[in-house]
Structure formats: structure tokens, C-alpha cells
Amino acid sequence: MALLVTGVITGLGLFLAGVPGAAVPERTTTVSVSAGETLADLAERFAPGSDTGAVVAKIKELNSLENAVLVPGLPLTVPVAAEVAEGGR
Incomplete structure (x- = not known):
């Protein structure tokens, strides 16, 4: 019984770890x-x-950044979700 419970818990953990957040938006x-x-x-x-x-x-990747040091005013291309691009509609 303990092996079955351990197997179920391990299986759920592996399954849930493989569920990513929403995909990175294509629009930039x-x-x-x-x-x-x-x-x-x-x-x-x-x-x-x-x-x-x-x-x-x-x-x-989009901005060929080697490090994450950002300078105020620096223009960057970023992915943008449809609801953000459309003003939250």
C-alpha cells in the first residue's frame, strides 16, 4: 500500500512539474x-x-542581451500578451 501511495505522489509531482505557465506570446x-x-x-x-x-x-534573445543589467531609457523588444496589447479588453 505504501508503495502505491508513493507511486501516486511521485507521478502527480512529475505531472504537475511538467505543466508550464501559458506560452510566451508571439506578439512583441x-x-x-x-x-x-x-x-x-x-x-x-x-x-x-x-x-x-x-x-x-x-x-x-530578442535583444541579444548577455547580462540582465538594464539602463533607464534603454529600448527593449518584449513579448506582449494580446490582452495587454489591446488595452485589457
């Missing part, structure tokens, strides 16, 4: 970095509900 927009803003902040603001880590990776 260009934004200007504000003072103190991080890539994670941008990911959460422009692609809410998506996997933040995946969105950050996409921002780095």
Missing part, C-alpha cells in the same frame, strides 16, 4: 526601461500569466 512591442526595472518586472507586466522565466529568456 518595444518599451523603454524605467529606473529600477528588471527583466522579470517587464515579463510580468507585458506577459501576465506566462512563465516569467521563459519570457525573460525570450527578452534576452
